[in-house]
Amino acid sequence: MQDSQIEEIKNKLNVVDVVGSYIKLTKTGINYRGPCPFHSEKKPSFFVSPNRQMWKCFGCGKVGDIYEFVKEIEGVEFGDALRILAAKAGVELKRENPKLRTERQRLYEICDLACSFFEKQLDASVVGKEAKEYLLKRGISEESIKKWRLGYSPDTWQSLSDFLVGKGYQRQEIVKAGLAIEKEGNRSDSYDRFRGRIAFPIFDLNSQVVGFGARVFKTANEKETAKYINTPQTFVYNKSAILYGLNFAKLPVKKENNCVITEGYTDAIMAHQAGFINTVAASGTALTSQHLEILKRYAENLILAFDMDLAGDTATKRGINLAEAQGFNIKIVDSYSGAKDPAEIILENPKNWSDLIEKARTIMDYYFDSAFEKFDENIPEGKKQIGRMILPAIKRIQNRIEQSHWIQKLSEKLGVKEDAVLQELSSLRGDDSRRGNLDSRFRGNDNGEIASSRLGGTRNDASTRKKLI
Ligand SMILES: [Zn+2]
Structure with missing residues (x-):
């Protein structure tokens, strides 16, 4: 990597824009100020100087330029920060140093290629076309299918792996990306994890594909197989830290200082399609402290459109308690009385959804x-x-x-x-909401497949029927 390119990217980007895409900044004199994303504070002591193209926190003492900022906030090495910022600046990196081509970067590439592979199936194969028909029938437009890069994973054992091997990746890397599973007793052989499923790619904040959620579709043994499976925890995919759709929603959320959190992939997709662009989905897990840390950068107000049972000691309830303890203002959308998903409500009439959001109750009223x-x-x-x-x-x-x-x-x-x-x-005993890590509502087995029923209290018929997508 030439130093000149590092400088070129720096010259093309403004530190205020880079930092401002992650946290809310307010102009104060010649500088900008905001809440420090690296330590918890009540009064903002994080400053950004457009003149010096630097940032500094007077609370925790962290200081740096755009590269340092992206390294810190994304938790990545310099090479990845460089690539993220190069993409932002529209600079094509020349003569990439192989050392910078980190393992992490190769996993990103594998996920992205897999995503393209699944996308193509929607137009290429007979069942793929049926999957697309199904999505269109659920109300997801052609445009949304493209935007969210939905796809279909063929019901075969190795077609994705073979495709990726053909692109120069090792089978072990494909396993590490969570896309294949090692065959027992044969570490050099593997089979595809996602077979015969509609694939929802999961993006990080920079819209890089890091994993997949996948819904069973027309496989021979549909009855015996889990309806939803996900990529397991990988080097690039941390399930309890990712909110589905936040890559698209982060700026609207920041602008409105408000984030609507739904449960399923299609809830988020349909919401965006209908113009409710400050919507994300927790996709099957309860809110975790990591989710909240991330959301805190963008908004103080949360509207939860979850299927809830506040009487039981559920993970959902603990998520709400955590959010309250972190000072979020929380409102609850009661969308489940009719046993309908947000996606279904929006499909019927977007106005009904905006009414429900309008009528969202405060957590105490709830x-x-x-x-x-x-x-x-x-x-x-x-x-x-x-x-x-x-x-x-x-x-x-x-x-x-x-x-x-x-x-x-x-x-x-x-x-x-x-x-x-x-x-x-x-x-009453003291606050129990700071207990730390929350159970996800679904427990996955080693293959990341959803194995058992929900944790927590009894649920009524309506909520049992509630689907993830
Ligand atoms: Zn700080």
């Missing part, structure tokens, strides 16, 4: 409504259960005035003395 719906506030046992459901949420409220408001409301609605509510509140 807790109150759910608790009073579920239990009878006129009998002692019911009062106790309602308290049990709502009090932990009240306990987590940081602001004392706001907290006092809900204590009052609860005592009024239950017809009990405020003192009693206060005493119960103080006898």
